[in-house]
Amino acid sequence: MKIYDYILCSGSGNRFLLFDTLRSDLSGLNIAAFAAEELHRFGVDGLLLLTRDGRGRFGMRMFNTDGSEAEMCGNGIRCVARLARERYPEATGERFAVTSGGREYRITCEEPIFGALPTFGAEIPLSLHGDDFPPSLPAEGFVGQPVPELDEGLAFTFLQPGNPHIVALVAPDSAWLFGSDGRLDTRRLAELGERANRMRGVFPRGINVSLFCRLDEGRIFAATYERGVGITSSCGTAMTSCATAAALLGLAGFDTTVEVWNRGGRVRCLPRRTQQGIVTRLTGDASFETAGRLRLDGKECIATGDASPLDPPCDRLRLTEETLRELHEKYGLTIADDHD
Numbered sequence: 001m002k003i004y005d006y007i008l009c010s011g012s013g014n015r016f017l018l019f020d021t022l023r024s025d026l027s028g029l030n031i032a033a034f035a036a037e038e039l040h041r042f043g044v045d046g047l048l049l050l051t052r053d054g055r056g057r058f059g060m061r062m063f064n065t066d067g068s069e070a071e072m073c074g075n076g077i078r079c080v081a082r083l084a085r086e087r088y089p090e091a092t093g094e095r096f097a098v099t100s101g102g103r104e105y106r107i108t109c110e111e112p113i114f115g116a117l118p119t120f121g122a123e124i125p126l127s128l129h130g131d132d133f134p135p136s137l138p139a140e141g142f143v144g145q146p147v148p149e150l151d152e153g154l155a156f157t158f159l160q161p162g163n164p165h166i167v168a169l170v171a172p173d174s175a176w177l178f179g180s181d182g183r184l185d186t187r188r189l190a191e192l193g194e195r196a197n198r199m200r201g202v203f204p205r206g207i208n209v210s211l212f213c214r215l216d217e218g219r220i221f222a223a224t225y226e227r228g229v230g231i232t233s234s235c236g237t238a239m240t241s242c243a244t245a246a247a248l249l250g251l252a253g254f255d256t257t258v259e260v261w262n263r264g265g266r267v268r269c270l271p272r273r274t275q276q277g278i279v280t281r282l283t284g285d286a287s288f289e290t291a292g293r294l295r296l297d298g299k300e301c302i303a304t305g306d307a308s309p310l311d312p313p314c315d316r317l318r319l320t321e322e323t324l325r326e327l328h329e330k331y332g333l334t335i336a337d338d339h340d
């Protein structure tokens with residue numbers, strides 16, 4: 001029997017169970033099986049591990065709810081970075097970075113994006129070409145082009161902020177997002193995402209699929225079907241990809257902040273062209289909801305006692321509520337829990 005401490009955390013409404021492997025030895029645990037079998041009980045979108053390698057570098061591992069491991073998680077990396085900073089004095093300074101999927105992401109502390117929520121930035125390099133590209137698509141990059149096997153009408157952009165994404169710009173009132181009645185309906189996006197993830201000839205490692213629309217100057221809305229999960233309230237690497245695609249498609253400028261709204265809240269993205277290629281800084285909250293303990297007893301997973309609250313929940317919940325209220329008041333767009 002083993003006891004594991006966890007933190008239930010979220011970034012822009014994307015919720016995770018987070019374990020600190022520096023304090024809890026998870027070596028005997030089949031993490032993929034645990035993720036696939038137990039995560040649904042916590043109502044989370046994935047599992048995060050804070051790790052540290054032999055060179056002292058902090059790292060993240062991320063598992064989806066189907067047990068698959070992802071190379072990167074934009075909302076998760078802020079939560080992992082916050083835990084490292086709060087617990088380990090070395091996790092500070094200009095050079096503080098978190099590795100994931102073999103890449104290093106520089107982390108910055110940022111002014112709170114909303115209320116008093118702890119807020120972090122992650123510098124995310126995005127590739128558009130090369131080995132990262134699905135073999136059947138042109139290797140020089142794929143910006144605003146159809147993938148007819150997937151959909152005849154949408155123009156997709158492929159981006160790799162660590163993990164693979166395709167994103168497409170649609171009109172807010174298109175049936176893909178809010179439709180003519182202004183109510184978000186993600187059923188078509190879910191079908192598109194499922195179809196794309198069956199197309200292993202085109203997307204060999206599976207693919208995260210997002211649709212985004214322009215709300216205003218410098219502001220977009222994004223909805224995502226995540227590989228290994230399904231529709232989530234938000235996806236950090238997807239929002240990074242949508243903001244970067246907006247810049248590549250001329251909808252927004254490079255070196256200009258794009259606010260990305262979603263059903264969980266909002267983040268800021270700053271796409272830049274650098275000598276190393278495109279790097280987009282994703283800035284958003286890293287909220288800790290509760291801390292708890294799990295006892296894993298053979299095949300049983302039992303929560304021991306009540307989980308204790310961490311951050312005051314008011315700002316985290318208000319971030320979502322105010323985003324949804326403003327979406328309705330400013331743009332006439334509605335997200336209802338029972339609708340999609």
Ligand SMILES: N[C@@H](CCC[C@H](N)C(=O)O)C(=O)O
Nearest residue numbers: 070073074075163235236237
């Ligand atoms: N929610 C995440 C992405 C999680 C991984 C994704 N489902 C994948 O398999 O690539 C984010 O915030 O980026």
